[in-house]
Structure formats: C-alpha cells, structure tokens
Amino acid sequence: MAEFVISGVQVVTPRGVRAGGVVVREGKIARVGKIRARGELVSAPGLLLLPGAIDAHVHLELPVAGTRSADDFLSGTRAAAAGGVTTVLDFTLGAPEKPLPKAVEERLVQAAPAVVDFSLRAEMIGWTPDRGGELSQAAELGVRSFKFYLAYADSGRRTPLGVLKEAMEAIRKLGGVAMVHCEAEELVDPGGGPFPSARPALAEEVAIAEVAVLARRTGCPTYIAHISSADGLAAFRAGQEAGAPLFGETCPHYLLLTEEVYLREDGHQFSVTPPLRTPRDQAALWQALAQRELQAVATDHCPFTREQKERARGEPARLPSGLPGVETLLPLLFSEGVAKGRISLSQLVWYLGEGPARAFGLWPRKGGILPGADADLVLLDPQASWQIQAEALHTASDFSPYQGWQGRGRVVGVLLRGEWLVREGELLACPGQGQFLPWSYGSARLRP
Ligand SMILES: [Zn+2]
Incomplete structure (x- = not known):
C-alpha cells in the first residue's frame, strides 16, 4: 500500500x-x-x-516505591495506539553513577517492543556540572531534553537549584529543553503521602517561580510538567510575563478530577503527584487551555494495579503515585473539552500535536497534518x-x-x-512497530 x-x-x-x-x-x-x-x-x-496524538509525558516500566509501573513498553504503547496516541515521550532511568549516554542506550533496549513511535528525555539524577560533556553525548544519540525533579529528596532524585542553573546553561547552549517537576521540597511533607495536605499548591507555586527565574536568567527553554493548580498557573504566567522562556503542561486528571475522590472508600487508588486539587484549580486550568496558554496536555501515564496500591493502603508514604491515562487522553479531551465547548477542535490538536512536537524537537515530522x-x-x-x-x-x-x-x-x-x-x-498494532525519534531540528521553538 x-x-x-x-x-x-x-x-x-x-x-x-x-x-x-x-x-x-x-x-x-x-x-x-x-x-x-x-x-x-x-x-x-x-x-x-x-494528527496522531502525542502523549508528551508517560512513565512505562518505571521502578517506583519498591515496585514498577504496571505497563511495559508493549502494553503501554498498545494502550496508546488504541486511544489514538501515535507518539509517546518517555524518559531514561537516571541514577547518580550512570552516564547519560549509557542510560539512553539501556532505555532504547527496553523500549524496543513499542508499537508506537517514541522519544526520550534524559532523567538527571545525581548529575553534577563536571559531567557537562555527557549532555552533548546524549544529544548525539538524539536526546536533547532533560528531566529534573525539585522534590523527592528522600529517593535522591532532587536537583539542587545551583546544579539546575548550571545544567540549564549547558542545555541552552545545546539548543535543548529542560523539563522540570516543580514542587519545592521544603514545602512538602514526604511522610504525608501524595495528598494535598502534604503536597500543597504552594509548593508548586514556589517551585515554578524559582524555575522561572532560572529560565529567564539562563535563557534555557523550560517545560513545566503537570501544572495542577491555579497558584502554579499564576507563577507560570508571571514568569512568562517577566520574559522567561517557559512552556506548560497539564494533565487530564487535573482537568477532570478533584480532591474529593480521596474521600472515597477507594480514594488511595487515585494517588498521584502532584495531587488532585479543587474545582477552582480545575476551572483555572480549563481557562488557560481555552486561551492557548499551555503547550501540551499530557497524561503522566504511570499506572499501577489495584493490588499494587492496596498493599500500601494506610501507609501514605509508601503508596505508589501515578494514574493510567494514555488510552483515554484523546477521547476524554474531545468529549469533556471539545464536545462540552470548553476548548475548540483546533486547540485540541495543538495540545496533543503541534504544541508538544514543537517543544521536543519533533516538529514538523510529528504532530501535524501537512x-x-x-x-x-x-x-x-x-x-x-x-x-x-x-x-x-x-x-x-x-x-x-x-x-x-x-x-x-x-x-x-x-x-x-x-x-x-x-x-x-x-x-492491529504489532510489537516493534514503533521507532525511536531522535530530536530532529536545531533548537526548541515554542510557537509557530
Ligand atoms: Zn512524570
């Protein structure tokens, strides 16, 4: 054919x-x-x-809280395909002593059974500025975006702001993108689990404000993952207005669910980080989407079985955090967004296509009909x-x-x-049908 x-x-x-x-x-x-x-x-x-949808944030085969996210690259990408997602953007598995190129090569082996196309961001865990040469080695392998966490000090994933600043300078020179999980560690109570009482919107707001300053001062294009709150959104806007090259993502669960689900008998099944918030936050996020202020709606797909979460019921600090979403992304955003008049069809395909494709070096190969x-x-x-x-x-x-x-x-x-x-x-998707997508043009270009 x-x-x-x-x-x-x-x-x-x-x-x-x-x-x-x-x-x-x-x-x-x-x-x-x-x-x-x-x-x-x-x-x-x-x-x-x-356009085939791009899910700009998935975690397949991710080791977390003593277990592993339930989907491997085969089941997770079959779910993607069934829901109209033809590209998923995942991550390497970073570790303090693991060189970035080695992490890329290992992850490419794991991802081989994928049925949809995929690219990778290099997780920066325990990285230090003296390892700057690894960034261009990763770029030679097609990875030019890098993921940082400002929270999760207890599992060693947190990047101190000084290191983040040096990394952002290097990423800007490389023409890449920094992707940041924004929660300020000092405002989070890790013992309280993935719930709003322990991970307040204030932690998100402060972290986004800090990262916005670094983005403005370094000039590094910076993608704020999973914005969950009106306060986080306010810090994001303020950063942009001050000239920071920021682009933002939110997720279907912040648009469609609220913290009320935690009161349910199976409330622990909804554990996710950042946690679900209030109707006011929800309304602010929809409004931002309607004004095309964000770059992507992505799922942070990190599913667990009921049994995996059941084991840690009553022990919030041990509860694995994450929700499935890749298969329901497009149908839910169409139905709840377009069919209910909250966003237009054109906005839908920006958030699931051109927006994320531009952010992660895939435009114009992916994300558009041209x-x-x-x-x-x-x-x-x-x-x-x-x-x-x-x-x-x-x-x-x-x-x-x-x-x-x-x-x-x-x-x-x-x-x-x-x-x-x-x-x-x-x-009809077959294992291995998906291909790795190297970063395919000069530097991140946010807008048309
Ligand atoms: Zn994530």
Missing part, C-alpha cells in the same frame, strides 16, 4: 477545520486538501481526521459514544480513574507512518 487516499473527512489543524482529505505516500503525507479520489481509497464521510510529515493520523467519529471500563482498556492496570464515565468521540482508525494500528475499531 505505497499510496492511498483518505477522503470525505474534516481535516483538523491548529489553524482550522476544512473538508477534504489527504494523500498518503510511502508513509508520509503527500498532499492535503481537496483530493480527487484515485488509487486505493478510504472514504470516511462524517469523520474527523486528526505535506512531508509522517502519516500519523486518527479517524474520530464525533457522534459515536463510549463508556470507560477498566477491563476493556489495553493497559496492564485493572484500574481507571474514569471508570463508568460516558462520552462521545470514538477513535475508529489510527495510522502510524501510513500503517494501520487501529482499523474499524480493531487494534
């Missing part, structure tokens, strides 16, 4: 929605627009054609309804925070580089 046509669809891009179609040739998009049907034809009247881009495409039926049942999802977890939720906008077809991962609702 070297060339085929998808016609009769509404083509969705951040610049608008147009009736038409695409020509796919050798795995790439060859033409977009009014297409005269010829050759093999996929006619899909009434369907939306979206000639020359990979033919990563989703056919979505905007009228079809769904109900989320954890047991029907493809993640290795048996828990979904959205169990029983109903909505509309069903993913009916998914293409990765012109090959069907999902066709007429059936998952």
